[in-house]
Amino acid sequence: MSEQATRVRRADAVRNRDALLETAKRLFADRGSEVTFEDVARAAGVGKGTLYRHFANRDQLIAAVLRDRFDTLTAEAERLATRHEPDVAVDTWLRSFDSYPTSDRSLAASISEGLTDARSAVSTACTPMKDAFTRLLATAQESGSVRHDVDAQQLLTVIAGLPDGHRDETGSSPFLDVVLRGIR
């Protein structure tokens, strides 16, 4: 019970953290990456010191906002690996990865940075997803359905960086097909 003590949190702290995360998701979705750290705190009804208590900096707040989506994508990669042919699995997964929910649309730059720069908090959050996709891609390459000169991390960075405009209602880019054809 002594090591359990570190996990005890006051009810108001839990409430505040949840409110901050929900508020951040909503504001990023509504107004993009221009939202101020202070905006988030005020909209959540707390002081900005509280925001910093729960999220050490902007990067960590963004990582927390994205974590749900990363976890879902990790699980999907593992599921696809066991149930589909390698080429179908890669295509299907990349379509999911490219389909931004509105709440994450404005955070694409942070995702690109997280995939590339290991020092960012987003990098820690997306590593399991990156590893799961790397395995998926390697299998497809071994089976001969994807070119061997394509690097998983680079491929994800390219797709994460596809422009926001011209996406359909599911949030998928018209350019994804170009990339999928190009890696064959």
Added chain:
Amino acid sequence: MSEQATRVRRADAVRNRDALLETAKRLFADRGSEVTFEDVARAAGVGKGTLYRHFANRDQLIAAVLRDRFDTLTAEAERLATRHEPDVAVDTWLRSFDSYPTSDRSLAASISEGLTDARSAVSTACTPMKDAFTRLLATAQESGSVRHDVDAQQLLTVIAGLPDGHRDETGSSPFLDVVLRGIR
């Protein structure tokens, strides 16, 4: 001679503008987009008020830094259009567009923004280039060598956004080949 009067500039003003532009190119190349506006002014040996006198804001300084490259690329597009088959012209030009000189490498985000957002100063600077490539691409599409569902502006935005890492010594991305295959 009355309308000529507006073009007269004091020698020190011309000297300062040139020094600021050269300094900005060098600093962007050395230290990326993290360079401060004040850094540029100090390194050029002038006050920051002088920098603002010559370039109304950060966006206009970046547009001026990029203008030479945009003009070169515009001229190349027009040259290629008259001397090569449409598909060769498109491939060759896109390889040039993707090959960042070191001085421009860190400005890719501004180029993407300029291609997309008509309000930026970079947009004004890159419009002739965008128009020249649009014509090049349309010709290739009419000749059947490029897919009809590829939009010129989007294509340029995608290529401008290709990640910085893994480029060869000429500054070209290993992913360009994926895109070139994908648009066929």
Added chain:
DNA sequence: ACCTGAACACCGTTCAAGT
């Protein structure tokens, strides 16, 4: 243990005073 908001640091931008 947690919250709050004043205070600090940084940087883009403006402008009154100067040559």
Added chain:
DNA sequence: ACCTGAACACCGTTCAAGT
């Protein structure tokens, strides 16, 4: 006509005081 740097605005971050 142009230059200069102090001053302002904004925003991310810290921290002393409070509950």
